[in-house]
Amino acid sequence: xxxxxxxxxxxxxxxxxxxxxxxxxxxxxxxxxxxxxxxxxxxxxxxxxxxxxxxxxxxxxxxxxxxxxxxxxxxxxxxxxxxxxxxxxxxxxxxxxxxxxxxxxxxxxxxxxxxxxxxxxxxxxxxxxxxxxxxxxxxxxxxxxxxxxxxxxxxxxxxxxxxxxxxxxxxxxxxxxxxxxxxxxxxxxxxxxxxxxxxxxxxxxxxxxxxxxxxxxxxxxxxxxxxxxxxxxxxxxxxxxxxxxxxxxxxxxxxxxxxxxxxxxxxxxxxxxxxxxxxxxxxxxxxxxxxxxxxxxxxxxxxxxxxxxxxxxxxxxxxxxxxxxxxxxxxxxxxxxxxxxxxxxxxxxxxxxxxxxxxxxxxxxxxxxxxxxxxxxxxxxxxxxxxxxxxxxxxxxxxxxxxxxxxxxxxxxxxxxxxxxxxxxxxxxxxxxxxxxxxxxxxxxxxxxxxxxxxxx
Numbered sequence: 001x002x003x004x005x006x007x008x009x010x011x012x013x014x015x016x017x018x019x020x021x022x023x024x025x026x027x028x029x030x031x032x033x034x035x036x037x038x039x040x041x042x043x044x045x046x047x048x049x050x051x052x053x054x055x056x057x058x059x060x061x062x063x064x065x066x067x068x069x070x071x072x073x074x075x076x077x078x079x080x081x082x083x084x085x086x087x088x089x090x091x092x093x094x095x096x097x098x099x100x101x102x103x104x105x106x107x108x109x110x111x112x113x114x115x116x117x118x119x120x121x122x123x124x125x126x127x128x129x130x131x132x133x134x135x136x137x138x139x140x141x142x143x144x145x146x147x148x149x150x151x152x153x154x155x156x157x158x159x160x161x162x163x164x165x166x167x168x169x170x171x172x173x174x175x176x177x178x179x180x181x182x183x184x185x186x187x188x189x190x191x192x193x194x195x196x197x198x199x200x201x202x203x204x205x206x207x208x209x210x211x212x213x214x215x216x217x218x219x220x221x222x223x224x225x226x227x228x229x230x231x232x233x234x235x236x237x238x239x240x241x242x243x244x245x246x247x248x249x250x251x252x253x254x255x256x257x258x259x260x261x262x263x264x265x266x267x268x269x270x271x272x273x274x275x276x277x278x279x280x281x282x283x284x285x286x287x288x289x290x291x292x293x294x295x296x297x298x299x300x301x302x303x304x305x306x307x308x309x310x311x312x313x314x315x316x317x318x319x320x321x322x323x324x325x326x327x328x329x330x331x332x333x334x335x336x337x338x339x340x341x342x343x344x345x346x347x348x349x350x351x352x353x354x355x356x357x358x359x360x361x362x363x364x365x366x367x368x369x370x371x372x373x374x375x376x377x378x379x380x381x382x383x384x385x386x387x388x389x390x391x392x393x394x395x396x397x398x399x400x401x402x403x404x405x406x407x408x409x410x411x412x413x414x415x416x417x418x419x420x421x422x423x424x425x426x427x428x429x430x431x432x433x434x435x436x437x438x439x440x441x442x443x444x445x446x447x448x449x450x451x452x453x454x455x456x457x
Contacts, residue, residue: 005164012169019322026266037219038211049227065242071333072236096235096392108320109148139365199278234396253424390450
């Protein structure tokens with residue numbers, strides 16, 4: 001059996017876990033929903049829910065991983081009481097990781113495509129309609145979509161093939177460092193644009209009036225959903241990194257560090273986007289098209305726009321890759337834990353499998369665009385995203401919560417003993433009632449609201 005590696009440093013654990021959490025939700029979805037719901041007013045509510053929703057579940061995933069020294073594929077087998085069926089949760093986690101990669105690799109490929117386009121200066125001199133047509137043209141070209149997806153898969157599995165320390169940890173440290181440097185450069189450029197001050201005020205001064213105008217209930221649910229989904233909780237994506245760390249530090253402190261880094265990246269992404277939007281008179285709440293249509297148009301108008309546009313999409317590519325590498329590492333660990341495979345075999349087999357599984361998403365925008373699984377205008381990607389985001393993430397999180405608090409599961413005492421092993425802040429014992437009874441209800445509410453908004457709103 002493959003010998004289990006561990007992180008060489010605490011920093012490696014924090015950066016890789018944060019890289020898994022950061023992903024594109026922070027720098028793609030966060031800015032446009034913040035723009036829609038009143039800027040800083042939305043950010044304040046989001047931060048509240050990040051603490052009361054995301055943080056406890058993250059600690060639980062890490063605890064299950066560290067106590068079992070296994071990935072989600074085997075962790076419940078190790079910790080569950082005899083005769084119980086908690087290990088079924090592991091199969092949901094496996095499904096969630098594969099399903100996530102079925103469409104995330106494609107979106108990651110889009111980012112690489114835009115790095116290529118920006119670096120070549122292909123947007124220079126184009127009209128807004130021509131810039132918009134570039135994105136539509138890419139989606140309609142199955143060959144280009146496949147090539148860029150393949151490049152992303154080969155890069156990320158190649159990194160994982162080098163091992164945890166020599167590949168995943170070492171390269172993620174470098175990538176995350178460059179991600180932060182690029183983000184700082186972009187922030188400085190954006191906030192120094194003429195007319196950027198209005199965007200900074202919009203972003204940093206709360207406007208609850210606009211939030212109420214757009215629907216307070218919707219804003220609260222959007223903040224709740226973003227805080228919940230941004231950390232990729234519920235499918236064991238974090239649990240694997242718990243199995244790679246020592247018991248030197250308590251898990252609450254580690255989770256806080258990861259949430260802080262995750263939030264810092266999201267907030268800085270807003271400081272790139274909002275000042276630039278206001279400087280050039282663009283609505284910052286336009287939706288996902290903000291990244292692929294609106295921002296390239298802004299870079300076109302900006303002095304040095306080709307350079308800053310290229311840096312922006314390199315940043316976006318790193319954000320995508322950090323998540324993909326983390327989830328690939330998880331998928332590889334499933335094969336090692338379940339089949340006693342070598343890392344090399346796990347990489348090759350899963351590399352081929354992920355490529356095959358990614359093709360429906362790639363073709364869903366062109367060859368298979370007639371398939372609308374969730375109604376008119378929907379794509380195969382929408383279905384895959386719905387299954388993961390609106391089903392497996394909340395269901396998995398609910399099962400982690402119940403497993404760590406129920407007497408019929410691993411139980412509160414075992415969870416606290418693991419979470420509090422080491423140095424650092426202890427997990428608050430007074431939160432037991434909230435985490436055992438109230439937080440599961442909130443997760444159920446998120447699950448139900450996901451269906452309501454998708455099919456009835």
